[in-house]
Amino acid sequence: MPEAQHSASSVDSPRPAVEKHRRHKPLRIALFGFGTVGSSVARILVESKPQELKLTHIFNRNVARKRVDWVPEGVVWSDDADAVLGSDADVIVELAGGLDPAGAWVRRALEAGKSVVTANKKLIAFHGVDLERLAEAKGGHLKYGAAVAGGIPVIPGLEQGLAGDHIVRIEGILNGTCNFILSQMQEGAEYAPVLATAQAKGYAEADPTEDVGGFDARAKLAILMRLAMRVEIDPEEIVPKPITTIAAVDFSYARDLGCTIRQVARAEHFGDRLAATVGPMLVDLRSPLAWSQGTENMVIVKGQYGGNVVFSGHGAGGHPTAVAVVSDLLAMAHGSRRVEVPSAPAKVGAEFEVPHYIRFLVADRPGIVAAITGALAEEQINIRAIVQKAGYPADALPFVVTVEPCKSSALQRALAKVREMDCMLVEPLDLQMLENGGE
Numbered sequence: 001m002p003e004a005q006h007s008a009s010s011v012d013s014p015r016p017a018v019e020k021h022r023r024h025k026p027l028r029i030a031l032f033g034f035g036t037v038g039s040s041v042a043r044i045l046v047e048s049k050p051q052e053l054k055l056t057h058i059f060n061r062n063v064a065r066k067r068v069d070w071v072p073e074g075v076v077w078s079d080d081a082d083a084v085l086g087s088d089a090d091v092i093v094e095l096a097g098g099l100d101p102a103g104a105w106v107r108r109a110l111e112a113g114k115s116v117v118t119a120n121k122k123l124i125a126f127h128g129v130d131l132e133r134l135a136e137a138k139g140g141h142l143k144y145g146a147a148v149a150g151g152i153p154v155i156p157g158l159e160q161g162l163a164g165d166h167i168v169r170i171e172g173i174l175n176g177t178c179n180f181i182l183s184q185m186q187e188g189a190e191y192a193p194v195l196a197t198a199q200a201k202g203y204a205e206a207d208p209t210e211d212v213g214g215f216d217a218r219a220k221l222a223i224l225m226r227l228a229m230r231v232e233i234d235p236e237e238i239v240p241k242p243i244t245t246i247a248a249v250d251f252s253y254a255r256d257l258g259c260t261i262r263q264v265a266r267a268e269h270f271g272d273r274l275a276a277t278v279g280p281m282l283v284d285l286r287s288p289l290a291w292s293q294g295t296e297n298m299v300i301v302k303g304q305y306g307g308n309v310v311f312s313g314h315g316a317g318g319h320p321t322a323v324a325v326v327s328d329l330l331a332m333a334h335g336s337r338r339v340e341v342p343s344a345p346a347k348v349g350a351e352f353e354v355p356h357y358i359r360f361l362v363a364d365r366p367g368i369v370a371a372i373t374g375a376l377a378e379e380q381i382n383i384r385a386i387v388q389k390a391g392y393p394a395d396a397l398p399f400v401v402t403v404e405p406c407k408s409s410a411l412q413r414a415l416a417k418v419r420e421m422d423c424m425l426v427e428p429l430d431l432q433m434l435e436n437g438g439e
């Protein structure tokens with residue numbers, strides 16, 4: 001890990017606003033955003049009536065259409081962000097999403113010495129370090145336990161429970177939309193109809209690019225890397241691969257290899273070198289990663305001393321995510337401070353040394369396998385298996401080559417040559433094979 005000046009989510013500076021209220025009266029809570037998660041947070045606060053927390057304001061644009069009769073009368077409904085930011089609320093709970101204007105609200109609240117709870121992974125992935133410094137300087141708290149894996153306490157688990165270990169690897173299923181699509185495809189469905197079902201059920205956006213393109217998982221991985229590996233990376237340095245290239249035939253070949261396919265976000269320390277990637281990968285059916293179904297999330301972290309720890313459960317949905325938000329609020333009300341998490345800026349690469357699955361779709365002719373094996377041999381890459389299922393037409397023949405662990409860069413050089421062959425009907429599909437998940 002590079003040495004540099006450390007930023008810290010510190011534990012020692014005074015927290016006047018929250019401390020004062022902790023001792024004397026409940027924390028006054030202003031919700032920003034009354035959508036799926038915001039309304040669930042309100043529901044829990046209203047039904048559970050935690051004595052340490054008091055819902056005082058609900059802000060949303062065009063708020064009149066959002067009003068519900070189960071929110072107590074004294075709560076102020078507003079579509080004036082300035083007024084709510086200037087109110088006597090102690091904590092702003094930002095649940096509108098996106099970088100702007102949510103980022104500006106959070107900054108202004110922290111500037112004013114208020115505390116903030118948010119579930120906004122994008123904001124935290126890109127600006128979390130700065131915002132934590134601001135909270136620190138102004139005597140407030142910033143908590144974002146719901147920003148990764150929704151209701152699964154991965155973030156508090158890393159901040160507290162695993163702070164004593166040195167985390168060397170993270171492997172996670174961090175996007176419920178992709179997991180829903182891929183676990184349905186595992187049962188024989190095709191990509192397009194499953195995406196349509198996911199959209200109809202509200203699991204996928206009308207424009208699913210953030211999810212299926214891997215951008216959402218990349219932001220979450222960057223947050224986990226900072227907390228677990230203590231590195232501040234630019235999320236855009238992680239180049240995600242989309243799941244849209246996966247076809248039903250890949251699940252069929254994967255099954256023959258004792259595997260399935262999942263979108264995995266993965267980061268690992270190799271001595272001083274750090275690598276991270278997000279994309280569809282072959283996962284051994286014996287790995288816990290293969291067991292996650294539907295919209296579930298799962299994170300496996302490997303500690304140098306404690307070995308593997310697995311977190312799993314509902315990664316999204318109003319109520320599970322709201323539980324994480326309310327837990328953050330309760331922790332704040334009780335003055336719970338996280339273990340100091342010193343982190344330092346770091347560069348991240350994409351070089352892993354793992355086995356790969358490569359699926360080709362070709363117009364069959366003599367010499368194709370020889371050309372592919374030749375290109376791999378030139379890069380010193382050893383073939384593990386060549387698998388070709390019967391029953392496909394010769395003019396659109398899918399077949400698979402698996403290779404022994406090799407550097408990603410060497411494989412890319414070999415595939416660049418193979419790609420030139422005029423018999424290739426589509427780009428060869430190259431997937432990492434995760435054989436160590438859960439070890």
Ligand SMILES: NC(=O)c1ccc[n+]([C@@H]2O[C@H](COP(=O)([O-])OP(=O)(O)OC[C@H]3O[C@@H](n4cnc5c(N)ncnc54)[C@H](OP(=O)(O)O)[C@@H]3O)[C@@H](O)[C@H]2O)c1
Pocket residue numbers: 032033034035036037038059060061094095096097098100101119120121146147150315316317318321
């Ligand atoms: N849903 C989940 O399962 C989940 C899980 C983990 C994390 N999160 C995160 O939680 C946050 C909220 O997600 P959500 O699913 O609750 O979203 P949502 O259902 O779309 O709710 C967002 C709410 O904020 C309001 N809003 C958005 N932009 C606004 C603006 N500029 N001014 C005023 N109001 C605005 C929206 O109003 P309109 O109704 O007018 O659009 C809506 O009521 C996001 O950061 C998301 O990434 C969600």
